[in-house]
Amino acid sequence: MKSSVKFKHKKVLVLGLAKSGVTAASLLHKLDAFVTVNDQKPLSENPAAQGLLQEGIKVITGSHPIELMDEGFQYVIKNPGIPYTNPLIQKALEKGIPVLTEVELAYLISEADMIGITGTNGKTTTTTLLFEMLADGGQNPLIAGNIGTVASEVAQEAGPHNKMVVELSSFQLMGIEDFRPHIAIITNLYEAHLDYHGSLHDYWQAKVNITKNQTxxxxxxxxxxxxxxxxxxxxxxxxxxxxxxxxxxxxxAYIKEDAIYFKDEFIVSLDDIVLPGAHNLENILSAVAACKLYDVPNESIKKVLSVFAGVKHRTQFVKEVEGRKFYNDSKATNSLATKSALNAFAGPTILLAGGLDRGNDFDDLIPYMKNVSTLIVFGETAQKLAETGRKAGIKSIITVDNVEKAVPVAYEHSRAGDVILLSPACASWDQYRTFEERGDMFIDAVHML
Structure with a gap:
């Protein structure tokens, strides 16, 4: 871990805890900052805050008092999920106080090369693929960021012999000042998270922040x-x-004659790739490009692509039951992701969809439903999706209570050779705490068959 003096003897407010806030507060304390933590949850219900208190860090819990911003803070490190409309954030920006996220800390202390990966879709698949390829190619990678492991925690263990592969959300990239990945990847840009960013321009600008400090x-x-x-x-x-x-x-990196090439060099035949879906070719190409910049052998790239079948909850192959192949795409929390999933399969498909109602319709899915033989809907959007199915000419449309009930119904209405696909096109929060929980319920129900 590199020593950084950026925050030494500076007053820093860490706003919001969860994993990133706890790690950021502890790290700043090690870097000799004067740290104050503020979290909404009361101290009696907040073991993370209690732990920081025991470390000697000042903790304020139970509310976000606006008066905090009169205490002379020089930096704010905020949880990425806290919107910029938060009164404390607004006050900080009015005062010209930099508002950062913990990935800035990770960059400042990391001794390893950083590879930052962002985009609207494909970040997690690309991050995981690249990590596996680098590992097989002897590059000693570490994986971190929005994929689940806090980047500033991983960075404390990273040495010059490592490569840090970091998945980055637009929320995280809005809060950077010096962050500079040696390799940055932008998989694609579509419309998303406008409720957070306010406009498409601001969302895209947050994404391209990944390259603002590159040389x-x-x-x-x-x-x-x-x-x-x-x-x-x-x-x-x-x-x-x-x-x-x-x-x-x-x-x-590109495709020619049913193979992947990089700068006119043959890398791997498409026939050797097991990850389904045309959309995943984008993820594969971007990962291959990064690997070749580090001289990873083609044998390592091919080896990974010949066994990598997907990331959990992202068009993940679950099991084959009596000739029916079950796929878990619970991460598809919008229509765009469901379109990609439907495009991945050329044969008869039974689609399981539904979830939180955000006020949109689903008619943009109609052109992608040509192979859907049965549509099984659930959750708040069940009727909207059923109406879309009728417009698409689907004859068999069934409403069930939830994902667990949908699986045996899908099996009953399927035949050998069918794909049974959970790709909800909606967030999970009407019935499940997370898309992961929803996907796990689907997996459990499949194994119950």
Whole structure:
């Protein structure tokens, strides 16, 4: 771990706990900052805050008192989930106090090269694929960030012989000042999280923050099939490495003659890749490009791609039962993700969908439902999705109470050769705490068959 003096003897407010806040507060304390932690949950119900208190860190819980911002803080480190409309954040910005996220801390202390991965879709799959390829290629990678392990925690253990592979959300990237990955990847840019960012421009700007501090010694891997993405990163100083599923990009990664190439070098045949879905080719190409920049052997890339079947809850193959293949795509919390999942399968598909009602309709799914033989709906959006199914000409539409009930019903209405796909197109919060819980319920129900 590198020593950083950026926060030494500075007054820093850590706003919001969870994993990132706890790690950030402890790390700042080690870096000799004067740390105050503020969390909404009362101290009696807040073991994380109690632990920090025992470390000698000042803790204020139970509310977010606006008067805190009169205490002369020089930095605010906020939980990524806290919106910028929060009164304390608004007050900090009015006072010109930098509002950062813990990935900034991770960058400042990491002795390892950082590879930052962002985009609307495909971040987790790309991050996991790249980690596995680097590991097989002897690069000693560490995995961190929005994928589940706090980056500033992993960075404390990272040495110069490691590579830190970090999945980054737009929420995290809004809060950076010096953060500079040696390799940055933007998988794609679509419309998302407008309730948080306020506009498409602000959302995209948060994503392209990943390259704002890169120099000519760094690399930016981007989706060359998206003109708006190319325009959004036109200011970058990094060396741009494109990837494309539709054309040859001779200075990057692309598909030619049913194989993946990098800069005119054959890497792997598409027949050797087990990860389903055309959309996953984007993720694979971006991971391959990063690997080749680190001279990972083609044998390692091929080895991983020949066994990597997907990340849990993301078009994850669960099991085959009497010729029916079950796939868990619970991470599909919007129509865009469900479109990609439906596009991944060419044969008869039974779609399980539904969840939290955010006020949108689902008619944009209609062109992608041509292979859906039965639609099973649940949750708050059940009737909306049923109406979309009727418009798509689906004859068999069934409403059930939840995912667990949907699985045996799907099996009853299927035949050998069918795909049974959970891809809800909705958030899970009407019935489940997280999309992971929803996916696990689906997996359990499949195994019960």
């Amino acid at each position: 000519e010694d760094d690399f930016l891997i981007i989706n060359d099939d998206q003109t708006h993405l190319i325009e959004a990163v036109a200011h970058t100083k990094a060396q741009v490495v494109p990837f494309s599923t539709t054309k040859e990009v001779l200075d990057g």
